[in-house]
Amino acid sequence: xxxxxxxxxxxxxxxxxxxxLPLGELVALGRDGLDLGDLAAVKRVLASQAADVIVNASAYxxxxxxxxxxxxxxxxxxxxxxxxxxxxxxxxxxxxxYSTDYVFDGTKAQPYVEDDATAPxxxxxxxxxxxxxxILASGCKALVFRTSWxxxxxxxxxxxxxxxxxxxxxSLNVVADQVGAPTSAELIxxxxxxxxxxxxxxxxxxxxxxxxxxGATSWHGLASYAIASAKARGAAFKVEPAQIHPIPxxxxxxxxxxxxxxxxxxxxxxxALGLQLPDWKIHVDRLIEQIS
Ligand SMILES: NC(=O)c1ccc[n+]([C@@H]2O[C@H](COP(=O)([O-])OP(=O)(O)OC[C@H]3O[C@@H](n4cnc5c(N)ncnc54)[C@H](OP(=O)(O)O)[C@@H]3O)[C@@H](O)[C@H]2O)c1
Numbered sequence: 624x625x626x627x628x629x630x631x632x633x634x635x636x637x638x639x640x641x642x643x644l645p646l647g648e649l650v651a652l653g654r655d656g657l658d659l660g661d662l663a664a665v666k667r668v669l670a671s672q673a674a675d676v677i678v679n680a681s682a683y684x685x686x687x688x689x690x691x692x693x694x695x696x697x698x699x700x701x702x703x704x705x706x707x708x709x710x711x712x713x714x715x716x717x718x719x720x721y722s723t724d725y726v727f728d729g730t731k732a733q734p735y736v737e738d739d740a741t742a743p744x745x746x747x748x749x750x751x752x753x754x755x756x757x758i759l760a761s762g763c764k765a766l767v768f769r770t771s772w773x774x775x776x777x778x779x780x781x782x783x784x785x786x787x788x789x790x791x792x793x794s795l796n797v798v799a800d801q802v803g804a805p806t807s808a809e810l811i812x813x814x815x816x817x818x819x820x821x822x823x824x825x826x827x828x829x830x831x832x833x834x835x836x837x838g839a840t841s842w843h844g845l846a847s848y849a850i851a852s853a854k855a856r857g858a859a860f861k862v863e864p865a866q867i868h869p870i871p872x873x874x875x876x877x878x879x880x881x882x883x884x885x886x887x888x889x890x891x892x893x894x895a896l897g898l899q900l901p902d903w904k905i906h907v908d909r910l911i912e913q914i915s
Contacts, residue, residue, distance in 0.1 A: 630681025638812030729882020799869030803885030807906035
């Protein structure tokens with residue numbers, strides 16, 4: 624089985640390079656091997672690679688930049704994804720793809736299930752939903768995983784930023800009225816491999832699945848936990864815990880709207896694969912260990 628991984632250098636892509644290896648012949652491409660803004664190149668590469676499974680870990684993920692560049696986000700997150708879906712349909716390949724909690728408006732009181740109505744509030748969210756719709760409309764074999772608040776040891780992310788600021792400042796103001804499950808790229812890649820193996824055995828149906836760590840917290844809760852975890856491992860910080868202040872979203876305005884509720888109900892995937900998704904704190908602790 625030939626697996627084509629697109630987006631090998633992103634947070635999830637890097638981890639997939641490890642977890643997909645035992646499942647087949649893996650060809651992994653980064654932006655230098657395939658620019659998703661070039662539709663002709665996408666079609667050409669898909670045809671020349673002739674993979675049985677396409678795993679698309681690439682995405683236009685600059686949420687705030689997308690507000691002023693919706694066409695750019697659409698090109699990568701919807702148009703290129705549509706070409707992957709059409710290739711998969713026409714050639715009997717499986718497309719594995721990732722989407723986001725940002726397809727929802729965040730007004731639901733409970734965690735979102737897969738069938739809840741989508742209502743993206745940002746250009747990024749609209750582009751990701753358009754990608755989902757292109758996959759569903761194509762009728763290709765597909766597994767789409769919606770995830771949330773992704774972090775990894777590679778590249779920049781919220782946790783690493785908070786740890787740096789905690790060393791530089793006496794106090795921090797962090798948004799406390801958005802809740803979600805911080806989910807590690809490691810976990811996403813682990814579950815992706817399990818899902819691919821199960822799909823091949825005929826034990827997992829195609830469709831959209833929510834894939835996130837268990838539990839939930841706010842950005843303030845995540846920052847507080849990460850700083851405490853690093854401190855427990857010997858890190859020294861300027862900020863005291865009491866000086867990590869919760870603030871409302873309105874006090875930290877950004878170009879793109881974020882859902883207040885980003886919680887995803889993962890029951891469908893957990894039941895289908897027999898999984899016990901770990902609490903978000905476990906992988907945050909792993910990250911702290913990796914970067915300390
Ligand atoms: N990050 C989150 O908090 C989050 C939350 C929910 C869902 N997701 C979804 O999860 C998936 C993985 O996200 P991630 O955090 O791993 O993303 P990431 O770290 O930002 O990686 C995205 C990758 O896509 C590549 N890419 C962007 N534009 C491209 C283009 N025009 N041509 C080729 N490659 C391009 C980037 O290449 P360069 O390295 O060259 O820029 C990067 O390697 C995505 O579908 C994302 O929408 C992410």
